[in-house]
Amino acid sequence: MRIRAVAVVLREGKLLVMHRRRDGREYVVLPGGGIEEGESVQDAVLRELHEETGLRGRVGALLPVPIESGAPALYLTVQVDGTELELGGPERERSDPENVYRPAWMPLAEVDGRGLVPEGAREAVRCAVERPLSPAAPAAGGTGADRS
Numbered sequence: 001m002r003i004r005a006v007a008v009v010l011r012e013g014k015l016l017v018m019h020r021r022r023d024g025r026e027y028v029v030l031p032g033g034g035i036e037e038g039e040s041v042q043d044a045v046l047r048e049l050h051e052e053t054g055l056r057g058r059v060g061a062l063l064p065v066p067i068e069s070g071a072p073a074l075y076l077t078v079q080v081d082g083t084e085l086e087l088g089g090p091e092r093e094r095s096d097p098e099n100v101y102r103p104a105w106m107p108l109a110e111v112d113g114r115g116l117v118p119e120g121a122r123e124a125v126r127c128a129v130e131r132p133l134s135p136a137a138p139a140a141g142g143t144g145a146d147r148s
Contacts, residue, residue, distance in 0.1 A: 001072065002034035002035060003034070003035050003041075003067075003072045003073065003074060004032050004033055004034055004035070004071070004072065004073040004074070005032055005033070005034075005035050005041045005042075005044035005045040005048060005073070005074055005076065006030045006031070006032030006045065006048075006073045006074065006075045006076070006121065006124065007030060007031045007032055007045050007048065007049045007057070007076060007077075007078040008030060008063060008075055008076065008077050008078065008124050008125060008127075008128040009031070009049070009055075009057065009077075009078050009079075009080055010077070010108070010128055010129065011079075011080065011083065011105070013107060013108055013109075014105040014106060014107055014108065015030075015105070015106050015107075015108055015111055015125060016030070016031060016053065016055075016080075016085075016103065016104075016105060016106075017029065017030060017031075017103070017104055017105075017106045017111075017114075017116065018030070018031055018052060018053075018091075018101055018102065018103055018104075019100065019101075019102040019103075019104055020100060020101060020102075021098075021099070021100035022098070022099050022100070026115065027114075027115040027116070027117050028106065028114050028115055028116050028117070029116070029117060029121065030075070030116075030121050030124070030125075031048055031049050031052040031053055031103065032045060032048050032049075032052075032073065033048040033051075033052075041062075041074050041076065042059045042076070045059060045074075045076050045078060046059065046078070049078060049080075050088070050089075051088050051089025051090070051091065052087065052088070052089060052091055052101070052103060053085050053086070053087070053103040054084065054085055054086030054087070054088055054103075055080045055082055055084075055085070056080065056081070056082075057078040057079055057080040057081075058078065058079045058080075059076055059077075059078055060076065060077035060078060060079055061076065061077045061128075061131065062074060062075070062076050063075040063076065063077065063124045063127040063128060063131075064127060065120050065123045065124045065127060066120070066123070067120075068118060068119070068120050071118055071120070073118075073120055073121075075120065075121070075124035075127075075128075077128050083105065085103040085104065085105070086103075087101055087102065087103055108125075108129065111125060
């Protein structure tokens with residue numbers, strides 16, 4: 001089972017989420033995905049962020065969220081400069097009326113009522129809101145700074 005790298009992006013009182021509809025169920029998740037072999041968690045979170053939202057960012061803190069055995073994930077804060085969202089990557093290819101992926105900015109006040117899953121994601125958002133931003137360790141061969 002691959003560990004997922006997940007972006008927690010807060011900007012102007014909003015949280016970046018992926019609205020999902022699959023198998024008749026609607027919910028929201030944070031942008032992220034599996035860490036590829038040889039890839040650092042920092043590089044993976046920036047790659048997934050760009051694929052799913054079109055945004056580029058800078059990695060901040062690794063959040064102290066317990067790892068869930070059924071869906072192991074590492075949550076990192078990411079700062080982005082833009083706000084214009086565009087679905088790309090494999091999610092765009094898989095998206096259809098029965099399997100919806102839609103990136104969106106959600107007001108923080110609405111997060112609890114919108115079905116953010118899993119529990120680790122809700123805990124990561126709480127941590128990100130409560131803690132000051134601090135940089136994570138640099139990615140291998142990089143600085144954790146903006147990547148193009």
